[in-house]
Amino acid sequence: MREVGFAVGRTSTKWITVRLEDEVLLNDLVKVGDKLLGVVRSVSYANPTMSPYSPFTPTNIESVRAYEYLNANIELYGTVEGGKFDPRVLTAIPTGTPVYLIEEGDLEGLSFIENPIFIGEHPTSKWPLPLDPRAIDYHLAVVGSTGSGKSHLVRLLVKELVRVGRKVVIFDHTGADYAPYFRDHVIPDSNVFPDLLSLAEVLANKVLGKEYLDDIEVALYAYLFSNGEYETARMFMESLGFGNRDPDMGPILELMRISPKDVKWDDKSFASILRMVMGYLKRKEHTIAKSLFRLVRSGISMKSFNGREYDIEKLVDHIIDSELTVLDISSETLPIRYGIMRGVISGIMERAESKGKRMDITIVVDEAQVYARGQPPTESLSDVARRGRKWGIGLILASQRWVSDLDMNIRANINSVLFSSLQSSSDIDDIGKVVNIGNIDVGVLGTGDFYITGLLSPFRRPILIHTFGDLDE
């Protein structure tokens, strides 16, 4: 620690002005007197003889330099007492109080939180910032323009959360951001049987047209019940009350016990059953013919769904029993990814509620713009944002923009935001609506520089970190 100046002017419990005798930089940490901790938010030169309103016009610049002084504005973070940090300042300090620059090693040994996690260090003091993993239950967003280092930061977070015993499930949208880093924990979407509704949506959107969603969904259920056997499928349809038969609830109830991953999917049998179902639904003959023709021409093969190890149910079991699961959702079509995400997230919530116990699971969604606003999984993500805390289910969402990428209901329930340089300048004001951002300067942030704001910040006020370059640091 080294003395750099003293407090001047009017001091408060939030801000002080410091007359500098030595240089400090933006975001430097300082100690004020022997108790208060703060951060440099701005630095400015002043010279009374150079005031725009001064009648005195200096002719020789050198002669008035002597009147020049340097002020720094310090935002106070809190109080250090008895080796502990408390994020409150209860009384102002007198003017003249000395101010010291915090240097490497100065904050070591100071206790902030129990069992902290670490993802980076404060740039000038090199102090590894201790973070409270419990803040993740209150949800977290990582925002920054492309290449700012979001995915890297989330990988560091994941490693640390796993280290302190928190379970993590990652939805890897690209298959390149997480799967290669956590190889032993990857489940590819091609090994997951999607829920039948999502599958029906894919077939309807890609092949027949949205108006045939019902036909396809019913055909899938008839196939599931009959294992592709035509006469059994017919019996299933009749038990639903088609073909002038009295409805019988038996087959429907039995359907709940069959997992689609245990059924043998065959294109020819599916086409015949779809044809039968469309007949029962009173589709015109030429519509049926056109549909079958399109199905065959689409190139979508039901066979590709054979031999998948997981259905949604089994996947949720696996996630709950594993320290880390990376779902590589980069190969399936979007509706199937949506279905997997929606099913897994609501499955985890349902398990927590039915068992009535905390899950201690963190759900990570990178490239959140694809999922977290106006898309099928958005509702289940909002539900976790709203009610997940009670069950120890936290969200980490990463995307380039704040307002346009994340649903309003999700944003309103996020309590920590980590942000780097922003793509949209209005985002910073909007982030200020959910966490305290004070008057920080985001102009000069490079790759790996992030402000930590909200609950995750040990100070409850923004602090700049540079993320560790190496995942194993």
Ligand SMILES: Nc1ncnc2c1ncn2[C@@H]1O[C@H](COP(=O)(O)OP(=O)(O)OP(=O)(O)O)[C@@H](O)[C@H]1O
């Ligand atoms: N602290 C760091 N030190 C060194 N390299 C870093 C650091 N943080 C990120 N990088 C590197 O910067 C590059 C971009 O990082 P990353 O992929 O995490 O960005 P991103 O914000 O996720 O971008 P996008 O929005 O395009 O997904 C990567 O090569 C990454 O390894």
Ligand SMILES: [Mg+2]
């Ligand atoms: Mg990324």
